[in-house]
Structures are given as C-alpha cells and as structure tokens.
Amino acid sequence: MLELRQLKYFLAVAEDLSVTAAARRLRMAQPALSQAVHKMERQLGTPLFDRSGGRLRLTAAGRLLLPEARALVDRAREITELTSRAGGPERTVLRIGAIASAVSGLLPDVLPAFLDDHPSVVPRVYEMGQRDQVEAVRAGDIDVGVCRMERAEDGEVSLSRLGDEPLRCAVPIRHPLATAEAVPLTALADENLIGFPRAMAPVAYDTIVHACMRAGFSPRFSQEARNDQAILGLVACGVALALVPDMTTRISVAGVVYVPIADPHAVTFLSVIVRAADPAEAGLRFREALAAARPPAQPASERGFTPG
Numbered sequence: 001m002l003e004l005r006q007l008k009y010f011l012a013v014a015e016d017l018s019v020t021a022a023a024r025r026l027r028m029a030q031p032a033l034s035q036a037v038h039k040m041e042r043q044l045g046t047p048l049f050d051r052s053g054g055r056l057r058l059t060a061a062g063r064l065l066l067p068e069a070r071a072l073v074d075r076a077r078e079i080t081e082l083t084s085r086a087g088g089p090e091r092t093v094l095r096i097g098a099i100a101s102a103v104s105g106l107l108p109d110v111l112p113a114f115l116d117d118h119p120s121v122v123p124r125v126y127e128m129g130q131r132d133q134v135e136a137v138r139a140g141d142i143d144v145g146v147c148r149m150e151r152a153e154d155g156e157v158s159l160s161r162l163g164d165e166p167l168r169c170a171v172p173i174r175h176p177l178a179t180a181e182a183v184p185l186t187a188l189a190d191e192n193l194i195g196f197p198r199a200m201a202p203v204a205y206d207t208i209v210h211a212c213m214r215a216g217f218s219p220r221f222s223q224e225a226r227n228d229q230a231i232l233g234l235v236a237c238g239v240a241l242a243l244v245p246d247m248t249t250r251i252s253v254a255g256v257v258y259v260p261i262a263d264p265h266a267v268t269f270l271s272v273i274v275r276a277a278d279p280a281e282a283g284l285r286f287r288e289a290l291a292a293a294r295p296p297a298q299p300a301s302e303r304g305f306t307p308g
Contacts (some may be wrong), residue, residue: 002040002043002044002196003074004072004073004076006036006039006040007069007072007073008026008073009026009033009036009037009040009065010048010062010065010069010136010208011069011073012025012033012038012071013033013037013049013056014048014049014058014062014066017055017056017057017058018056018057019033019037020036020220024247030046034190036308037049040203044060044061044070046057046061046242047061047062048061048062048065049062051102052224056108058154060246061112067132068280072126073267074126075085076091077112077144078124079121079182082173090120090134091120091281092120092121093121093122093124094121094122094123094124094127094138094143094144094280094282094283094286095113095124095141095143095144095280095283096123096124096125096126096142096143096144096145096146096275096286097126097127097132097133097136097137097142097144097145097146098125098126098127098128098145098146098204099127099128099129099133099146099148099201100127100227100228101146101244101245101247102146102247103125103127103149103249103271104228104248104250104251105245105246105248105249105250105251106146106247106270106290107116107125107146108250109293110289110293111123111125112156113240113284113289114286114289116287117148118282119163121282123198125256126142127214128145129147129200129201129284129289130140130147130148130149130200130201130202130203130204131200132148133145133147133273134153134157134273135158136261136292137156137157137274137275138156138157138200138275139159142271142282143274143275143282143283143286144273144274144280144283144284144286144287145272145273145274145278146162146270146271146272146290147201147268147271147272147273148201148203148204148207148268148270148271149269149271149273150203150269150271152273152276155276156275156276156277157274157275157276158187158233158273158274158276158279159271159272159273160272160287160291161269161270161271161273161294162270162272162291162294162296163271163292163294164267164268164271165245165246165267165268165269166182166245166246166260166261166266166267167208167243167244167245167246167261167266167267167268168209168243168244168246168248168249168259168260168261169183169188169241169242169244169257169258169259169261170231170232170235170241170242170243170244170248170249170257170258170262171241171257171258172235172236172237172238172241172255172256172257173236173255173256173257174238175238175257177241177259178259179216179260180256180259180260181185181260182259182260182262183259183260183262184212184215184260184261184262184263185215185261185263185266186215186216186217187215188212188219188243189212189215189217190242191220191223191240191241192220192222192223192239192241193219193220193221193222193239193240193241193243194221194222194223194224194225194235194239194240194242195208195219195221195224195225195239195242195243196224196225196226196227196231196232197224197226200226202270203266203269203295204245204269207267207268207269208243208268209265209278211243211266213264215253215263215265218241222239222240223239223240228248228251229251229253232244232251233253234250235253236253236254236256236257237257238255238256242268243261244258244266245268245270246260248304250292272287272291274287281299294300
C-alpha cells in the first residue's frame with residue numbers, strides 16, 4: 001500500500017521533472033528521493049517516469065497517477081488543517097474548481113467578500129478545465145465549479161448560467177489594431193489567431209469559432225497554447241492575435257493591448273455547477289454569491305446565435 005509520503009515525493013518529481021530540483025524543494029538528499037521513487041514504482045509494478053534520452057518524462061501510468069496523487073495530498077492537507085483547529089470554531093472546507101480566467105478575473109471579486117460573510121469557511125481553489133470540473137463535481141471532489149458549459153450533460157450536475165461574458169481581442173502593442181477603440185470581428189478575417197485545443201474546453205472553443213463564422217469567416221488558428229498566460233505571451237511575441245474572455249484582461253502582460261470587439265454576438269458562456277443530488281451547503285452559498293455578482297444575461301440563443 002502506498003503511503004502519503006510517497007505520493008508527495010512523486011508529486012514533487014512529476015511537477016519539476018527533475019529529481020535534483022525536487023530533492024532541493026523537499027530538503028532531502030537526491031539519492032534518497034531517487035530510491036523512494038524507484039521503490040514506489042516497484043510497489044506499483046510499473047514505471048512512472050521515462051528516464052531515456054537524458055530527460056525525465058511521465059509515462060502513461062505516471063500521467064494517470066498525477067491528478068489522483070494531487071487530490072489525495074490536497075485532501076490530506078485539508079484534513080490536517082481541520083483537525084488542528086478542532087478546539088476552535090467549527091470549520092467547513094469549500095472546494096472550488098475554476099477555469100483559469102475565472103481564477104484571475106472572477107474569484108478575486110467574489111471570494112474575499114464571501115469569506116468575510118462566512119468566516120467558518122476554509123477555501124480550496126483548484127484551476128481545472130471544464131471536463132475535469134464535471135467529473136470532480138460528480139465524484140464529490142469539488143463542491144462548486146465555474147466553467148463555460150451551456151447546459152448540464154446529465155442529471156448528476158446542476159448548472160446555473162451566469163452573465164455571458166464579452167470577448168476581447170488581445171493584440172501585440174505594435175499591431176495596427178492596437179490603437180483602435182473597438183474592432184469588428186470581420187477585421188480579424190485575415191489575421192493569424194492563437195487558440196487553445198478544442199478538447200480542453202469545447203464549448204468555449206466552439207463559441208469563438210461560431211462567432212467568427214457568423215461574421216463571415218472561419219478563424220485561422222496558426223498556433224495553440226494551453227493556458228491564458230501562454231496565449232498572451234505568444235501575442236506579446238507578435239506571433240498572432242487572440243480572442244479572449246473579458247476576465248482574462250485582468251492579466252497584464254507587457255506588449256499586449258486588449259481591444260473591445262464591436263459585435264453583440266462576440267460573447268462566451270459563464271456558468272456555475274454543483275452536484276444535483278445532495279450538494280454541499282457551502283457550495284450552494286457560493287453559487288448564490290457568484291450569481292449575485294454576475295446576474296444572468298439574455299441567452300445567446302435568444303440573440304439568434306447557438307453554438308454547436
């Protein structure tokens with residue numbers, strides 16, 4: 001049986017992809033950490049790291065273990081914190097899953113006031129993609145999720161729409177569009193764009209594509225990146241432009257200008273999800289706080305636009 005200590009060792013090496021760096025972070029000898037990882041692999045009967053080619057890479061088994069190990073270590077941390085405060089006021093952990101743009105652009109507006117109103121709540125925020133949020137809500141691993149789903153996929157998840165969010169154009173500072181007060185979507189027809197893989201967030205991806213197609217063109221994605229910071233970094237390099245939700249404009253990156261888009265259909269969904277059956281009370285209360293901060297807007301379908 002694996003021990004929590006072993007999972008912590010695995011996480012450190014998996015996150016740094018370097019035994020030396022992980023050992024330094026854990027304040028332990030490198031040979032001891034290397035031996036501990038090898039022992040863990042022998043217990044599991046499969047390698048967790050590919051050590052060929054002079055680089056450390058996760059194997060398929062390692063990639064499968066990574067999110068599970070992270071969840072178990074986080075859960076152990078929560079239990080330790082709660083039990084250490086057993087002599088004081090009763091505490092409740094609120095586990096929030098949120099897409100990257102919501103972590104930087106929505107939670108800072110809502111969570112501090114919520115915690116002031118609910119001092120017994122201990123927050124745990126996890127940056128998670130939409131599909132991971134759905135699975136985590138179903139499994140009870142998070143209490144509430146903030147994502148861009150249009151509708152619940154099944155009866156296990158309860159979805160509430162928040163206000164639809166306008167898209168902005170992230171433009172290199174030296175690009176001709178950087179000085180515009182607003183741009184029509186049609187101005188991007190001949191521009192290279194940076195996008196994210198559709199598999200990460202299909203609803204958000206399709207919303208952008210269909211908004212462009214409604215404007216009369218198919219977006220030309222010349223490059224992909226997996227998070228907001230990487231997308232904006234590539235924009236700053238002058239590689240291409242990007243369509244990003246308004247919340248992403250909270251991230252200030254040197255060399256990037258955010259320009260409004262003059263198109264009422266250039267919006268993206270914003271939703272909050274909880275378990276349909278027996279949702280956590282703290283999750284329901286936080287859903288109410290989110291809804292109060294972002295009241296529902298007219299659905300995109302009622303404006304004559306429905307993404308596929």
